[in-house]
Amino acid sequence: MWDVFLSYSRADAERVRPLARALRDGGLEVFTDETGVESFAGISDTIRRELSCSKALLAFYSTGYPEREACQWELTTAYLAGLGEGNPRRRVMVVNxxxxxxxxxxVELRDARHASADDLTALVRDVRAHVGRLDGPMTLKEHRVRRWLLGTPQSRPEFLGRLSELWQVHSALHAHAAPLVTGRASAHAVQIRGMAGIGKTLLAQEYALRFEAAYPGGVCWVNGESYDASVHALGTDDLHGYFDAIGEPFLWIVDAAPAHRLAAREIAAMAAPHPLGHTLFTLRSRAYDALGTPIDLGPLDAPHARVLVGGDEALAGAVDGHPLALGLLGRAVRAGHHPGTLYDRLHTRGRSLLDTLADEDVTGSVVRDVDTADAADVLRCATALHPLPLTTDDAAHVLAAADRVPRIVARRRAANGVRELRARSLLTPRRGRRLVTACCDPARLAPPRPGPRPHRGPAARGPAYAVRPPRPGDPGYAGLARQPEGGTHDSAQRVGADGRLRHPGRAGHAHRGAGAGTGHGQPA
Structure with missing residues (x-):
């Protein structure tokens, strides 16, 4: 049996060796994984076995520790083992x-007293005292919540790269339990926000499945679009009395809260009907900050994105780290489709490849809530410039040139459009006043981008660059700046032959980027 399972990032190996030696010299049995694991691998059977033979986990919690998924798996496993015994900190110690x-x-670990890595003598003394109070090794088991009161979400294999967000959700939901750190002493709702397909529901599902032991009173999965029908399935009109009788903490998830048609107070009324409930909303809108602590989801980073599509860098980059698109493409790769063929299909006119793979209109859902002309125009500007960022001034320049309106009018329209798109999670801030488009299908929502196969439409970028040329610091600046300007007739591909911007359709069909063949009389 091990006294201590020492968990650390491989990047901290040299800093950890003196700590491990001091613990062993202090008479403690210490397990360290010297073999290492792949960057994005979960917990192996070997590691799980050694954890089950350990009294406690000691995390060397550097800034790099939460970035290693293996570390997060180890920490979560030990945390839940302690939680099952009534105290999540019973089996976890932290060296910061x-x-x-x-x-x-x-956040519970943030509130704990941290041993200092600079005072090894005191650290060893504290660790010996902690493990001395433990009767035996931690018990690892598959926790099962007492009851799924509503809904039965299932884990999906595409979940990857969101472990730090899982802890953010948990910390925010339980911030009231550590008021010395957070400054809050009462329960608070949490909202997971982001564009369609970015992984909001998936993150909520994974949280419910992995942390169900934290909610012995049960988990309720409520459909925000049909809230009344979902809640009716509990079979009672007295929800407060129902959960009062259970008498234990429960998780109340409101998935797909309809922010596009309900006011903030109406969504807030969907929160848990009892003080023992912890409320987690998922929604697209970023306009309701007062609804709860926001967890804003963006694209997956490049390393995780590559994993989902079998390692093909070009294919991962083509959809800008959008999880839904990556999941669809990854399944196609695993089914035997060549990544190069899929990449080319993404940039080919016709029905969206993503819609074909999903057998439904997934690209249309991305822009479902764009229902004003100003927002549609600004989105068209952003996708025309993609992957370059833009500012409100950039959009105003394009609108003024396209519609031949005074600059003050164009500026007002651009500001209105940017404001709505940011609220809908379709534009995200990047480096001050600059914004980037969050797109998942370049054949529908953005023009072809530079990459390993640059022959797809580069000449059509010239007119857009005349309004907003590439600037130092832009993504791919060197390659973009060298691209040919193209002919002036390509202006129609950006702003339409009639001089007006083509508006993105509600079903997403008008988002085909310039260079996809829209300059020959066909509607964009």
Whole structure:
């Protein structure tokens, strides 16, 4: 049996060796994984077995620790083992080599006293005292919530790269339990926000499945679009009395809260009907900050995106790290489709490849809520410039040139459009006043981008660059700046032959980028 399972990032191996030696010299049995694991691998059977033979986990919680998924798996496993015994900190200790605690998740560990890596004698003494109070090794088991009161979400294999967000959700839901750190003493709702397909529901599902042991009163999965019908399935009109009788903490998830048609107070009324409930909303809108602590989801980073599509960098980059698109393409690759063929299909006119793979209109759902002309125009500007960022001034320049309106009018329209698109999670801030488009299908929502196969429509970018040329610091600036300007007739491909911007359709069919063949009389 091990006294301590020492969990650390491989990047911290040299810093950890003196700690491991001091623990062993202090008479403790210490397990360290010297073999290492792949960057994005979960917990192996070997590691799980050694954890089950350990009294406690000691995390060397550097700023790099939460970025290693294996570390997060180890920490979560030990945390839940302690949670099953009534105290999540019973089986987890923290060594914090940093000056602050902001990088530490969950918040319960942030509130704990941290041993200093600079005072090994005191650290060993504290660790010996902690494990001395433990009767035996931690018990690892598959926790099962007492009851799924509503809904039965299932884990999906595409979940990857969101482990830090899982802890953020948990920390925010339980911030009231550590008021010395957070400054809050009462329960607070949490909202997972982001564009369609970015992984909001998937993150909520994974949280419910992995952390169900934290909610012995049950988990309720409520469909926000049909809230009344979902809640009716509980079979009672007295929800407060129902959960009062259970008498234990429960998780109340409102998935797809309809922010596009309900006011903030109406959505807030969907929160857990009892103080023992912890409420988690998922929604697209970023307009309701007062609804709860926001967890804003963006695209997956490049390393995780490549994993989902079998390692093909070009294919991963073509959809800008959009999880839904990556999942669809990854399944196609695993089914035997060549990544190069899929990449080319993404940039080919006709029905969206993603819609074909999903057998439904997934690209249309991305822009479902864009229902004003100003927002549609600005989205068209952003996708025309993609992958370059833009500012409100950039959009105003394009609108003024396209519609031949005074600059003050164009500026007002651009500001209105940017405001709506940011609220809908379709534009995200990047480096100050600059914004980027969050797109998942370049054949529908953005023009072809530079990459390993640059022959797809590069000449059509010239007119857009005349309004907003590539600038130092832009993504791919060197390659973009060298691209040919193209003929002036291509202006019609950006702004339409009639001089007006083509508006993105509600079903997403008008988002085909310039260079996809829209300059020959066909509607964009």
């Amino acid at each position: 080599p940093e000056l602050t605690t902001h990088h530490i998740h969950p």
